[in-house]
Amino acid sequence: MPEAEPESLGLIFIETSWKAKQLPYHKQKLALQLSNQRHFALEMQQLGHPISYVFSEKEYSLILEEIVKEYGEITVTKPAELTLRKSISNLISENKIKILDHKGWLTTSEDFISSVGDSPPWRMDKFYRHLRKSRGIMLDGDGKPVGGSWSLDDQNRLPWDGAVELPSNPEFKPDNITTEVIQMIEEKYSHHPGKIIPSNLPTSITDANRLWKWAKSSVMHWFGPYEDAMTQEHKTLFHTTVSSLLNLNRLMPKTLLDDTLKLEIPLNSKEGFVRQIIGWREFVRHVHELTDGFEIEKEDIPARNGAGWEGEWSKSRITPNVLENNLGLPPTYWGEKSGMLCLDTAVSDVVETGYAHHIPRLMVLANIGNLLGINPRELTDWFWAMFTDAYDWVVEPNVLAMGTYAVGDVMTTKPYVSGTPYIKKMGDYCGDCSLHFKKSCPISDMYWNFLEENQMHFPKNHRMAMPMRSLAKRTQQAKDTAREVTEYVRTQMSQGMELDPEILERIKA
């Protein structure tokens, strides 16, 4: 659409309690979204746009139908969320809504299809290489990657060693709008999980810019080396925490990319961050769009709507479950203690803040969930509800494909599963855990049992050949122990009970 004078471009905002009733969304997420939307509306009004702000309790298409009756055909930027695209599809085919491309993306479907094809399996590194080459990003004079390789990930695996000063995260002072939103949420959505931390709510465009400025000056230098580290000392380490504002388009990926390329920071940090922004983020969005969120037509499969959080929530989507994992999401994920300090810390971070960085998400919350055999749909719905940056387009590929292998090899060659040694190496939980990492920690046993239970799913997967060979060398007694440990953990956690170190020690002895 040609750039219009603000006065001639009216903007319609919809705030409907219908949306909040779909999932038990974390209160911090509701506050972040609603306050940002209200701030954005006012910011646009100050720029001269006529604004219509609709409060409703209805579903979007019903509200839009009424709006169209009043104004005639309206234009909508293509929603990233499949839920919303589906909801307005009838209005589009009836020419009541015209769709515009969204300017918030850095790549097109053509970029995706021309580099990795239109059918799975898809691999991020190929897509990323294509973008670096076609856009001339971080290339030397011969068109080769600066630094000699497309990914410098092998330089980005330091555990937290305390060698540099940890950053202080910025705090935000809630203004009248945010305070009103918080009050409304405390009254109207008091039955939702989590709590609101007002000082962690960037809501105006000034706040968004301040967060990004902080990220550039305080964390980007060390982003690379400590990207995979986990510590009890600091929840976010050298991660930028920009995802929630990025996914709301309060920060634009183009700004982040351009600024990062100009920063004078070590190459492994720069390349690592660029790969997240033009690689992973764009990649998962294309995967989601091309697969329609992996949705499958099937008989109703019983699922606990709202992933087991009390209350009436919308029906869960039906998505694949290739490993046939069907354990209900244990109360641990809502905050009951399990006794595994790594898991309990990650969960309490999420319950308290709506955030955990990539490695606790992947290697603790998803990994342990997968080893336990939690139903991947329930786990996805939990991530979707609880993380302030979660929407279907980003959470479904990340949990169903990357985190749990529930859709098979669409995006990853093998499941991201690991035992105690990875968590011990990359985190600092084991020393403080009531479960001794060797004598009573169940995670490695659960890992071996996972391989045993799922070996029929990987007969020809060469990336799984080595773990399967190691499994074959294990004694029957070791396999029986791994099964017994897993069964004990499943039973305890399903009842919201803590693991008993003595019982685990006895089983493992």
Ligand SMILES: Cc1cc2nc3c(=O)[nH]c(=O)nc-3n(C[C@H](O)[C@H](O)[C@H](O)COP(=O)(O)OP(=O)(O)OC[C@H]3O[C@@H](n4cnc5c(N)ncnc54)[C@H](O)[C@@H]3O)c2cc1C
């Ligand atoms: C199981 C699981 C669930 C996840 N769920 C979400 C989610 O709901 N929403 C979400 O935005 N990200 C999700 N991610 C990806 C990633 O963990 C988060 O983007 C990141 O932790 C956000 O924190 P940050 O802004 O501090 O990120 P940084 O580490 O500072 O990274 C910078 C940015 O890169 C982008 N990015 C990096 N990896 C990914 C990825 N795999 N997918 C999409 N964007 C990526 C994000 O926009 C992020 O803000 C998930 C990852 C896993 C393994």
